[in-house]
Amino acid sequence: MKSLRIAVQMDPIETMVVQRDTSLALMIEAQNRGHETWWFTPNDVFFDAGVVKARARRASVSLNEAKHYENLETAIRALDDFDVILIRQDPPFDMGYVSNTYFLELTKARVLNPPRAVRNISEKMSIMYFPELTPKTWVGRDLDALVDFAKRFDQVVLKVLYLMGGDGVIKLKSSDPDFRARAGKFMDAAGREPILAQEFMPAVSGGDKRLFVLDGEPFGAIRRMPQGGDFRANLHAGGIAEPAEVDENDRRIAAAVAPLLKQEGILFAGLDVIAGKLIEINVTSPTLVQELKRFTGLDLPKAFWDKVEGLA
Structure with a gap:
């Protein structure tokens, strides 16, 4: 296998949580295979007289908490100079995120996950394609319709659509006298975007499951457990990771979602599942592969680069 020139579009490298960061794990595996590893942020990308370029840094990376990276070189490079570009910056999935995908569509490099697919698969809204797999779900901005939906259940969860890590997620009791006012305030705070209920x-309370899907096939799973009375299990919100196994419900969900992922060219996705119900399809920057390896020994970065090298 020839050495590839790989770039990771990501959040600033100094902000990585070393023992948890999936982008770091992917970079280390690429480096260990002899590939040239670069990184840049979305703000480093620009269009210049017909060429999309980035102010990029070639880096050496490790899991050393004291010094997990060293920038070896900084250069303005055409994105066409890279063989592979990974989209790995975290949401919010705002117009800045969307605009950046237009830049990436102009490069001849292989971009993973593909920028058009990242636009097409809204991580929370894409579950609308699979109502038979999901909890009862409502999406919109009509407050009266939301109140009518909520009355069918004792409690509902409201979510801002384009955040991550449990941010912008609340739980309300539908019978509370101030439900309408609180739901309306939540909707107003979301701006012009719909909200999801x-x-x-x-x-x-028994955790949610992150099901890792690689090239349309279930690869492994871990469970995230909420802590301290919080119903959110996201590690970003204080949840903790535990071992989990892929079960028949997971395989059924993965098989149902796989045609959409294949159609859009999604190589690596993370499906969030609660009690056998699909909650979210993560395609922007799926995480938790370091936890997966610690708990199960399954090495997703290795399998990921095996796939990518097979495409090169």
């Missing part, structure tokens, strides 16, 4: 699933 779902029946609350008490089973989340």
